[in-house]
Amino acid sequence: xxxxxxxxxxxxxxxxxxxxxxxxxxxxxxxxxxxxxxxxxxxxxxxxxxxxxxxxxxxxxxxxxxxxxxxxxxxxxxxxxxxxxxxxxxxxxxxxxxxxxxxxxxxxxxxxx
Amino acid sequence: xxxxxxxxxxxxxxxxxxxxxxxxxxxxxxxxxxxxxxxxxxxxxxxxxxxxxxxxxxxxxxxxxxxxxxxxxxxxxxxxxxxxxxxxxxxxxxxxxxxxxxxxxxxxxxxxx
Numbered sequence: 129x130x131x132x133x134x135x136x137x138x139x140x141x142x143x144x145x146x147x148x149x150x151x152x153x154x155x156x157x158x159x160x161x162x163x164x165x166x167x168x169x170x171x172x173x174x175x176x177x178x179x180x181x182x183x184x185x186x187x188x189x190x191x192x193x194x195x196x197x198x199x200x201x202x203x204x205x206x207x208x209x210x211x212x213x214x215x216x217x218x219x220x221x222x223x224x225x226x227x228x229x230x231x232x233x234x235x236x237x238x239x240x241x
Numbered sequence: 242x243x244x245x246x247x248x249x250x251x252x253x254x255x256x257x258x259x260x261x262x263x264x265x266x267x268x269x270x271x272x273x274x275x276x277x278x279x280x281x282x283x284x285x286x287x288x289x290x291x292x293x294x295x296x297x298x299x300x301x302x303x304x305x306x307x308x309x310x311x312x313x314x315x316x317x318x319x320x321x322x323x324x325x326x327x328x329x330x331x332x333x334x335x336x337x338x339x340x341x342x343x344x345x346x347x348x349x350x351x352x353x354x
Binding site: 132 | 334347
């Protein structure tokens with residue numbers, strides 16, 4: 129247990145479904161991140177939130193919609209995904225006024241069918 | 242901009258062999274440097290870090306020294322075990338202070354008995 133919990137661990141969804149990924153951190157951190165990890169590709173930073181405010185969106189398609197209601201929770205809402213969106217989605221958090229790297233969750237393995 | 246270059250994998254070694262995974266970086270200023278490890282089916286975990294030149298990070302028998310003159314942070318271990326099989330990521334923090342990590346592409350390590 130790293131202090132960052134992601135649910136569900138595995139998700140299979142159809143292209144017309146709507147689902148959400150959840151991330152919760154118990155570390156008192158003030159920044160949270162979504163990353164996409166696909167086979168044979170580098171880690172892709174998707175979104176960054178600082179103190180609940182989105183500070184970075186790396187040209188992510190609108191079918192991915194993040195939500196950060198407070199500094200401890202981060203969601204990724206998914207709708208009308210494509211098969212190429214199948215990947216491991218990783219959440220991370222950090223404390224930016226005494227930065228010591230990221231703490232990652234275990235990820236959600238998403239399969240779009 | 243900032244970048245991290247890791248040696249191409251996959252790397253396959255026999256148990257008890259000496260390990261080196263090369264990492265070089267490009268950054269303006271003085272970043273902190275990190276190694277993360279990802280075991281199968283898991284998220285990334287911080288393995289070790291160094292915050293200034295000539296610092297040596299160490300953990301679980303792994304070591305890496307921050308070399309400013311060669312802009313390198315090579316990961317080493319004297320005697321690897323089967324349980325070290327994983328993907329290893331080198332990363333640097335943005336030296337301008339926005340506390341974002343830039344990751345290398347990862348090196349897959351397989352240790353055979």
